[in-house]
Structure formats: C-alpha cells, structure tokens
Amino acid sequence: MLNLELAERLLKGDKRACARLISLVENEDKEAVDILKKLYKHTGNAHIIGITGPPGGGKSTLTDKLAKMLRKEGKKIGIIAVDPTSPFTGGSILGDRVRMSDLTTDPGVFIRSMGTRGHLGGLSKGTQSAIKVLDIYGADYIFVETVGVGQSEVDIVKTADTVVMVMVPGLGDDIQAIKAGVMEIGDIFVVNKSDLEGADRTALEIEMMLDFKKHNGWRPPVIKASATEKTGIDNIIEKIKNHKNHMVKTGQFHIRREENIKLEILNLVKEKLMTMIAKKSNDSNEIDSLYKDVLEKRLDPYTARDKIIDLVKK
Known part of the structure; x- marks a missing residue:
C-alpha cells in the first residue's frame, strides 16, 4: 500500500520524509518505488551537478563552498556524496558529511552519503532514485559527488546536467589522471588548491588537451580555485549557470536529459x-x-x- 503521508510530506519539503525515502530507495523497497511512480511528474526542476575527479582533489570541500554560495542566493540544495562501501557494514566508509558538518544544520541543505555497494562507475546503485527524491523534495541544485577512483568515473555524465572535473597540482602525472574517457566528460574544469606550486602548469596542460577535443559550441572553461581559501568559487558558480543557459539555448539540455532517461x-x-x-x-x-x-x-x-x-x- 502506498504511504500517502510520506509522499505528501516529501512534496511539502519535509527533511525527515526525504531521508526516510532515500533509505527505502537504497534498500530497494517496493514502497519507495510506488511513491516515486506517483510523484515522478514533480521531477525535472533541479539542476544536477556532478562533482568528479581523482581522490585528494578536494571535491567535498569544494562542494561545501559552492553550496554555501548558492544558499546566499536563497537556493535549496541537495548533496549526494558517494563513498566507498565498508566491507563490514555495507555503509559508506568516508562519510563526506564530516567535511560539510556546518551545512547539516542548514534547513535549506540536505546531505546524504551513499555507499557504492560494489557498483562500478563512481556512483551508487541508488543514486538515480535519490536524485529524484531530492528533486521532488524541492532542491534547486543537486550536487552529486562521485567516489573518486580514476578512469571509471564516467557514470556521472549519464546522470548530471553539468559535470565539474576537479583537479589539483602535485598528483604526479596530472594529465594521466584525466585522459581518455574521464577527460571527455568534463563541462567545467577546476584546478583546486591553486595556491600550490604547479597550478599554472596543470591548468595549461588541461587547456592544451582541450585544444584537441571537438566542442559542440561549448569549450569547457578551466578555472583556478582554492576551496579552503574560498577563491574562485563565484567564478565556478557563474560558469555552472552559463553552461546550463548554453545547453537550454541550443537545445542540448533536452537532448542530454533524453539520452540519460x-x-x-x-x-x-x-x-x-x-x-x-x-x-x-x-x-x-x-x-x-x-x-x-x-x-x-x-x-x-x-x-x-x-x-x-x-x-x-x-
């Protein structure tokens, strides 16, 4: 039987109802599927942003700062942080909410860590459904932070409207970390921790690789930023908005969503x-x-x- 109370509470933006439904989704509960079937017509309003890149890039800190800036605009934010799964409990092993602890008390922000549970591609099996729950919940922006395991991080492009690729200098052979399929999925490139030595070189190498890539009217910008120093965050937000505007204007937004569906x-x-x-x-x-x-x-x-x-x- 459909839990109408849970469905109604979710439509009203109830945080507890949102948390409960995502838990049911993760456990592949039939009740959750029935609710999503009924409320599916309320999806499609949020801008879904993928945050991906190699481990140690500062993805969680960057997501935290981007969310805080959008909150200043009065936007409602959903964050799904996909972590490696504990082999003992099946839960998420890193718990990115620790890095965003001060956001958890913000009534306009919902954060959820999800374990991959053996699912490859950088996302959890329940990520798609969790995004729908947050969309129905009323989030204006939904950030999906991938697990960060290298070249298998390509599933995010099948989910997000805009993919932000986060890189940092000093990881050795920088470009090796973003070549091939991973290089193809970035709509915006961020060189985080740009106060470190080698940031200019990393940004230049990305620009040079982008020179060899075909661009469908949108050349991915390369932004130097520092999440801890809170620099470049406004520029990233601006480029995220510009990318969506470009996609909508050219009709690519509709095409991308159709392909993802x-x-x-x-x-x-x-x-x-x-x-x-x-x-x-x-x-x-x-x-x-x-x-x-x-x-x-x-x-x-x-x-x-x-x-x-x-x-x-x-």
Missing part, C-alpha cells in the same frame, strides 16, 4: 532481468546445468544465453 530505463530493465534470472536459478537447476555444459564444452555461451532468455520468458 534512455540509459536509465535500459539499466532498470537490465537489473529487472538479472533479478528474474537469479530467481529462476534459485528455483531450478536448469541454469546451473547450463553453466556446467558450457564449462565442459557441450554447449557454447551464446546458445546458453538464448536458453536463459527462453527460461525467463516462461
């Missing part, structure tokens, strides 16, 4: 199919026997795939 639906279908296959496997020995047949070369993997699909159809 398409990918989300396909992922949901894939997850459902995997659940159905796992159930079939538990209910009968048919799938287990297929594995053995492939191992002993009595069957090939492609035929086994077709047989599993036929089983799911039954």
Whole structure:
C-alpha cells in the first residue's frame, strides 16, 4: 500500500520524509518505488551537478563552498556524496558529511552519503532514485559527488546536467589522471588548491588537451580555485549557470536529459532481468546445468544465453 503521508510530506519539503525515502530507495523497497511512480511528474526542476575527479582533489570541500554560495542566493540544495562501501557494514566508509558538518544544520541543505555497494562507475546503485527524491523534495541544485577512483568515473555524465572535473597540482602525472574517457566528460574544469606550486602548469596542460577535443559550441572553461581559501568559487558558480543557459539555448539540455532517461530505463530493465534470472536459478537447476555444459564444452555461451532468455520468458 502506498504511504500517502510520506509522499505528501516529501512534496511539502519535509527533511525527515526525504531521508526516510532515500533509505527505502537504497534498500530497494517496493514502497519507495510506488511513491516515486506517483510523484515522478514533480521531477525535472533541479539542476544536477556532478562533482568528479581523482581522490585528494578536494571535491567535498569544494562542494561545501559552492553550496554555501548558492544558499546566499536563497537556493535549496541537495548533496549526494558517494563513498566507498565498508566491507563490514555495507555503509559508506568516508562519510563526506564530516567535511560539510556546518551545512547539516542548514534547513535549506540536505546531505546524504551513499555507499557504492560494489557498483562500478563512481556512483551508487541508488543514486538515480535519490536524485529524484531530492528533486521532488524541492532542491534547486543537486550536487552529486562521485567516489573518486580514476578512469571509471564516467557514470556521472549519464546522470548530471553539468559535470565539474576537479583537479589539483602535485598528483604526479596530472594529465594521466584525466585522459581518455574521464577527460571527455568534463563541462567545467577546476584546478583546486591553486595556491600550490604547479597550478599554472596543470591548468595549461588541461587547456592544451582541450585544444584537441571537438566542442559542440561549448569549450569547457578551466578555472583556478582554492576551496579552503574560498577563491574562485563565484567564478565556478557563474560558469555552472552559463553552461546550463548554453545547453537550454541550443537545445542540448533536452537532448542530454533524453539520452540519460534512455540509459536509465535500459539499466532498470537490465537489473529487472538479472533479478528474474537469479530467481529462476534459485528455483531450478536448469541454469546451473547450463553453466556446467558450457564449462565442459557441450554447449557454447551464446546458445546458453538464448536458453536463459527462453527460461525467463516462461
């Protein structure tokens, strides 16, 4: 049965209802899915900003300062900090809320740490649903801070409207950390801790790499900032707003969201199919026997795939 009270409280911007629903989402509770189905029409209003980059880049401190500046404008902020998962409790291991402790008492800011729970790509499995909850809750901006594990940090581009790539000088081979797929996803590049030696060189190297990239009307700006010194924060906010304005004006905002929705639906279908296959496997020995047949070369993997699909159809 749908919890109408929880749904109504969320629509009214109740923080506790928001926290409760995100917890239900993380636990893949059917009640949470039913509420999201009912309230989905209230999503799509928040500007979703991905904060990504290598570990030690100061992503949490930067997110904290960006949120505080937007709060001065009267904006309601949601923050999802995706952390590595504890192998013992299954909870998030770093707890980025510690770095944003003074924001937790702000009634206009909601912060949630989410463990990856083995999910690759830099995000948690429940991130998409948590974003919807915060959107319905009434957040104007939703920051999604990825776990920070290097070149696998590409899922954020399938979720965010604007991706901020955070780099710092002094991490060794700087450009190696942002090459290939990760380099492609940044809409804005921030060289954080720019008071350190090598900041100019890091910014120049990023600019040089951007020279080789094709730009669809938007060349990602490279901003030197220092979250701890509170410098460059206003410039980052300005560029975030400029990026959204550019995307809306050129029609790319709608296209990006359409692509993200398409990918989300396909992922949901894939997850459902995997659940159905796992159930079939538990209910009968048919799938287990297929594995053995492939191992002993009595069957090939492609035929086994077709047989599993036929089983799911039954």
